Each structure stands twice: as C-alpha cells, then as structure tokens.
Amino acid sequence: MLTFKDYTMDQLQLPLSFEDFIPENHLVRVVNTIVDSLDLSPLYDRYKQGGCPAYHPRMMLKVMIYSYSQKTYSSRMIAKALRENINFMWIAGGNKPDFRTINRFRLQMKDIIEDIFYEVVKLLIDKKYIKLQNYFLDGTKIEANANKYSFxxxxxxxxxxxxxxxxxxxxxxxxxxxxxxxxxxxxxxxxxxxxxxxxxxxxxxxxxxxxxxxxxxxxxxxxxxxxxxxxxxxxxxxxxxxxxxxxxxxxxxxxxxKTDHDATFMRMKEDAMLNGQLKPGYNIQIGTEKRYIVGFTIHPNPTDTTTMIPHLQHLKEKLGRFPENIVADAGYGSEENYEYLEEKQLGNYVKYNKFHWEKRRKNRENPYLPEHLPYNKERDCFLCRNGKHLEHVGDRKYVTDAGYETRRDYYRCEDCGGCPYAGECKNSDKPKTIRISHRLNELKRKANENLCSEKGLELRSQRVVEVEQTFGRIKGCWSFRRFLLRGKEKVKIEWGLLSIAHNITKMALEG
Incomplete structure (x- = not known):
C-alpha cells in the first residue's frame, strides 16, 4: 500500500509570522539592523505634510538595499519579490508598493544617496571594521544605458x-x-x-x-x-x-x-566581439580598505590620471579627513598627482608608468637612458658615456586640463661627431637630445623608495586583492555590468545602492 506525507492545501499552519522562517544571522536581518541605526533625516526631509500617506522611507530604503544585494535591480522584479519572497515580505512589513512607487523612490534619492552611503562608512569606522589607514584606489568602466551607435x-x-x-x-x-x-x-x-x-x-x-x-x-x-x-x-x-x-x-x-549625454564612449573590458568597439559608459572610481568600499566617484573621462585629485577631495569633504596612505596602480602616476599627495602629506604608494619597466635588467643597466646619465647640477648639464656634455638648450611649459603647470627641460649633446656609441645611443644623425622634468624625477624617486620598502611591498601585494575582489563581486557575482538609469546623477544612485549593499553584505559575512 502506497503512503505519502499529508498534503492539505487549505489547512492552517503555525507559525504565522514571516520572521519565524528567517534564520537568525540572515543577511536581511543585518540590513534591517544597519538601516535602523542610520540617521536618515536627509531622506525624511524629502517628504511633505498632507496628502495621501507615503510608504515609510526607512522601509523603502531597506527594500532597495536588500534587493541590490540579491541581484534584483529592476523595479518590476523588486515589486514581484515583495509579493512572493518571504525575506522581502518580512523586511517590507507586508507592504507591497508597485514598481512605479519603487522607481519613484529610487529617483528621489538623487541628492542624498551619498549621504546615506557615508553614514554607513562612518558606522564601519565607529565599529572598527576600517581605520581609514590604507586607501586602495582603482577604477572600472561600466556600460551606460545608451545606444552604442548614438555617438x-x-x-x-x-x-x-x-x-x-x-x-x-x-x-x-x-x-x-x-x-x-x-x-x-x-x-x-x-x-x-x-x-x-x-x-x-x-x-x-x-x-x-x-x-x-x-x-x-x-x-x-x-x-x-x-x-x-x-x-x-x-x-x-x-x-x-x-x-x-x-x-x-x-x-x-x-x-x-545621444541617448545619455553624460556617457562617454570608451573601451570596455567586456568585449564580446573582440573588435575593440567603443561603448558609452562611465568611469567608476572607488577606494577600499579591507575590501569595504570607503569612497566612490563617477567620472565621464576614460583615463584614471585626472580622477585621483577630485576623488580624494570628495572623500575629504564627506569624511572630514584623508586616509593615511594612498595605494594605486600606474594609471594614477603623474606629476600633478604626486605633488598633490606631497602637499597633503599623504603616504604615496602610487606607481608610475615605467615602474616595472625600470626593474628589468636590460633597462636597469642601460647607460644611454636619460635616467642613468650623470647630472651636473651646478652647470645644469648631463654627461654622456663618451664624456660629452648635453647642454641645456631650452624648456617648455605645459598646462593640464586641471590647470596644473609643469615644465620640461631640453638638453642637447655638444658634439656627437665620431662618437663610437652613436649607433646604440641614438636613432638619427642629429645630435642626441633628451627631455627631462627634474621635479617629476624627484617625485618618482620618492615614490619608488616607498614602493620598494617593506611596507610598500606589502601594500602592493594587497592592492590586487583589495579592489579587484570588490569589482569582482559587483560585476561578476552580482552580474552588474550595465546601468539601468540614464544620466550621471541617476547612475550615482545605482552605484551608491550597490556600494551600500556590498558593505552590509561583507559586514554580515564577518559577523
């Protein structure tokens, strides 16, 4: 005789509370606890008295953060989860806002998402999760919600x-x-x-x-x-x-x-056709410590060099102080950035473009490179391998887009005729001419000392783990490779929610 477990669809069962079905250390409980501890007065100020009562903003924020931690970004899918998913039902208190209400609330966070994000960062500092000591800076490009042929x-x-x-x-x-x-x-x-x-x-x-x-x-x-x-x-x-x-x-x-005026066409790592096609996107800059996102900024320019200073200034404005040490790859190594780090007395662990190139034996022992030529400071000239002087013949000033003024000095050999090393030293019949920035060379020397120190070696090894793992979770594990909203301010909302969700998820994993 066949026997089965009892199956009665209309039978009432205990418990009747959603909370009883949720494990004690579940992520949704951590999101609930963290958001309850935040000061959300900027969010409350968005509402006015009178009219039909709105859904509670604290509840809506909890739903948005938890949904982004669950790879649910569409307002329609969030509304669906609020009707069908026990975790969503519990954190929403049984409320079921429709997709229009959810999307409207998300757009209302345009001016306050950064305030909420930095409230979470300050909480991380207060609870000793981070110390704002070693700041690992890096960027990634994420495709915009725009037609790729509308350039x-x-x-x-x-x-x-x-x-x-x-x-x-x-x-x-x-x-x-x-x-x-x-x-x-x-x-x-x-x-x-x-x-x-x-x-x-x-x-x-x-x-x-x-x-x-x-x-x-x-x-x-x-x-x-x-x-x-x-x-x-x-x-x-x-x-x-x-x-x-x-x-x-x-x-x-x-x-x-044309479909998102704030998006710039740039090369993406995700190149399915392998043709190097430019796509509209944004340059997302983040700084991490212990793989927590401590700060972020959105930039329309594809290069990282010009993003460091505005990023650090923004961080100082939001947190009231700078991190102790800045760690970044060679994409940020410029004279302007080095000067800024020295001016603010920050630890400089930022590589320059020839850092690894200089460490190769053939380049390290090359006597013809400008970096290896003996320099006479009093006479302001270099001495070549053949004993000839490279005299100063002029200089040229450059001004960057940010208004930083730099100078390059030019030196030319007094006589290259009959030189036995000419074939190895230069590639033309003209006298050897080199271009030097003495200030940049001095700044690079200091950066090199920091990077090759014991602490520098440790931070360099951590840098790859720190930021890349964070981007890996968001772009890989959470499958976020394209923004849903258009415009820089709306893109900031999405990335802010992702950053908050990432930090709270990591707090939940660490207990």
Missing amino acids: VWNKSVRNYDRKLDEKIKAHLREIDQIVAEENQIYLEEDLEEKGEHTRITAEQVAAVVESIDKKLEREPENKPLKKKAREFKKDILPRKKKYEKSLETFEGRNSYS
Whole structure:
C-alpha cells in the first residue's frame, strides 16, 4: 500500500509570522539592523505634510538595499519579490508598493544617496571594521544605458561647424547690402586682421536673419533675398544652434551619447566581439580598505590620471579627513598627482608608468637612458658615456586640463661627431637630445623608495586583492555590468545602492 506525507492545501499552519522562517544571522536581518541605526533625516526631509500617506522611507530604503544585494535591480522584479519572497515580505512589513512607487523612490534619492552611503562608512569606522589607514584606489568602466551607435564626436562637430561658417560667409558675400552692414563681424579678412576667432555664433546668425527680414520689408519682391532668408531660417540657424548645443554638452570630452549625454564612449573590458568597439559608459572610481568600499566617484573621462585629485577631495569633504596612505596602480602616476599627495602629506604608494619597466635588467643597466646619465647640477648639464656634455638648450611649459603647470627641460649633446656609441645611443644623425622634468624625477624617486620598502611591498601585494575582489563581486557575482538609469546623477544612485549593499553584505559575512 502506497503512503505519502499529508498534503492539505487549505489547512492552517503555525507559525504565522514571516520572521519565524528567517534564520537568525540572515543577511536581511543585518540590513534591517544597519538601516535602523542610520540617521536618515536627509531622506525624511524629502517628504511633505498632507496628502495621501507615503510608504515609510526607512522601509523603502531597506527594500532597495536588500534587493541590490540579491541581484534584483529592476523595479518590476523588486515589486514581484515583495509579493512572493518571504525575506522581502518580512523586511517590507507586508507592504507591497508597485514598481512605479519603487522607481519613484529610487529617483528621489538623487541628492542624498551619498549621504546615506557615508553614514554607513562612518558606522564601519565607529565599529572598527576600517581605520581609514590604507586607501586602495582603482577604477572600472561600466556600460551606460545608451545606444552604442548614438555617438557624437567632438572633432566631427567642430569640423561641421567650421564648414557651416564658411557657407554663411559665402552667403553673406552674395548679399551685398547685408555684407556691407555686418562686415565688422563676418568678413573673414577683417577678423584675421584683428587676430580674432573666426567662429560664428548662433546669436550672430540670428542677427543676420533679422537684418534680412528688415531688408525684405523694404523690398518684398526681392526673390533672391527671400530664398536666402528661407535657407537661413530653415537650415543654417537650426544647424548652428544644434552644433553649439553639442559643443556645450562635450564639456571637454571627445564624445557623448545621444541617448545619455553624460556617457562617454570608451573601451570596455567586456568585449564580446573582440573588435575593440567603443561603448558609452562611465568611469567608476572607488577606494577600499579591507575590501569595504570607503569612497566612490563617477567620472565621464576614460583615463584614471585626472580622477585621483577630485576623488580624494570628495572623500575629504564627506569624511572630514584623508586616509593615511594612498595605494594605486600606474594609471594614477603623474606629476600633478604626486605633488598633490606631497602637499597633503599623504603616504604615496602610487606607481608610475615605467615602474616595472625600470626593474628589468636590460633597462636597469642601460647607460644611454636619460635616467642613468650623470647630472651636473651646478652647470645644469648631463654627461654622456663618451664624456660629452648635453647642454641645456631650452624648456617648455605645459598646462593640464586641471590647470596644473609643469615644465620640461631640453638638453642637447655638444658634439656627437665620431662618437663610437652613436649607433646604440641614438636613432638619427642629429645630435642626441633628451627631455627631462627634474621635479617629476624627484617625485618618482620618492615614490619608488616607498614602493620598494617593506611596507610598500606589502601594500602592493594587497592592492590586487583589495579592489579587484570588490569589482569582482559587483560585476561578476552580482552580474552588474550595465546601468539601468540614464544620466550621471541617476547612475550615482545605482552605484551608491550597490556600494551600500556590498558593505552590509561583507559586514554580515564577518559577523
């Protein structure tokens, strides 16, 4: 005779509380405890009195953080989990906001997500999880929610704008009377004589249209003038406004996406087609300690070099102090960054681009490299292997995008004729010339001493584990490789929730 366990669908069973089904040390309980301990007054200030009561913001924040820790990012999937998942039901207290309410709440966190994130970081510091001692800085590129074929290139827009200016000048020359009135602005030869920029603005084109309209009031039967007026109004002026708007959108970048103006086209590590195709994305910079995310910033530029200073300034603004030591790879090793670390008296464990290259034996023993040439400080010259002097022949100043001014000095050999080492020393028939930055070399020497010290070796070995594991969890384990929201401010919301979820998850694992 067959026997089975009792199966009665309409039978009431105990316990009746969701909490009884959740293990004592479950992540959802940790999220609940941590969020209850946070000061959420900035979040409460977003609400106004009167009207229909809103869902409790503390409950909504708990749901958002827990959902991101469970790889649930879509508002529709979160709403579904609130109806079907016991953990979600318990932390929401049985509330079931729909996907519109969830998405609206997420967007309302635009100005306060960083405040909430740094509240969690301060909690980590208070509970001795982190000491703000060794700060491991690195970045990753994450694809934006934008069409990958919606690119706009800075160089192309400037080229189209230049050709349009030439077309405008050609039209103005055909309209003799208009050219006569406006020649102080538009005639190419007058502008060149004054040494002024020849670019024509939309405001100036609008003034031309107004002048043509006035002429047409006096000469309504002038068909050539009417034709020019139509072309200016329907083609030239709209295009000029479009180009000006694009140039404003670039903000120093080389490109942007039409579907997300804050996203820049950059190379991604995730290259399924293996063709190096550029994709719209954001450069996410994070700093970690003991694999906790201590700070983050979102940048539109693909290079890491220019992100260090604004990132550290932002961290100081939020936490009130800098970490003791900064550890980063060669992507951050620049004169400007080294000067900043020295000025703020921070431990410099940042590699420079030739750090490992210099350690190779063939480069370490190469007597022809500028770094190995003896330098006479009093005479300001170098001495080559053949005993000839490389005299100072000039210098050149450079200014970075951030306004930092640096200098490069040039030295040229007094006589390379008949030198037995010329074939190994240089690649041309011209006298050997080298370019040197004495200040950068001094800063690199100090950085090299730190990196090769006992502490530097330890921090260098930790750096790979620290940041890469953090990115590995978010991009690999949690499968977050593309943002759902558009715009830098909304992207900051998503990354802020991910960072909070990561930190709380790690706290739960450590107990």
